[in-house]
Amino acid sequence: MADDDRVAVKTYVPQYQKEIWRAQADALEMSQSEFIRTMVQAGRQEFEIPSDQSSAGAPTGTESEPDDEFADRILEVLERNGVLGWDGLVEALIDDVEADLDAELQRLQDENTIRYSGREGGYVVTNHD
Known part of the structure; x- marks a missing residue:
């Protein structure tokens, strides 16, 4: 598989959360997939997931790739x-x-x-x- 091949990522959220995301995606005229992908990438701008998972989500001050x-x-x-x-x-x-x-x-x-x-x-x- 090439690095740029797309693969599915599946997650589970409460129904109310999905409805919020759907409404926000619609407001931005984005698909739900594009909205979630964009929000994840935006969240990663200031955060890096450490390898030990003990301080996951802690700001590191590094830019994402x-x-x-x-x-x-x-x-x-x-x-x-x-x-x-x-x-x-x-x-x-x-x-x-x-x-x-x-x-x-x-x-x-x-x-x-x-x-x-x-x-x-x-x-x-x-x-x-």
Whole structure:
């Protein structure tokens, strides 16, 4: 697997927390995955997880590693569109994310890894073991 291949990360939160995150993602016109990924990365800006886990979450004052893939996306958007303000840049990046999401959802459905369930109100993982 290449370093830039995407993999699923699963976590469990109370229903009320998911609803809060969903509302915040909708307000920012982001997918839930992109919202959570962005919030995790934003939280890591000032925190580093120590290897011994005894002081997990304690500020270290170190910067997180640069996200070269995201920086490349920003540069591509600016080269494609020219001068963009904050809102225009966010919108262009969201459009790119939505296009990527659409392509990945289609690929996962073609592989029968996920399917859309109207009954469940969204995409679900199929039993592909």
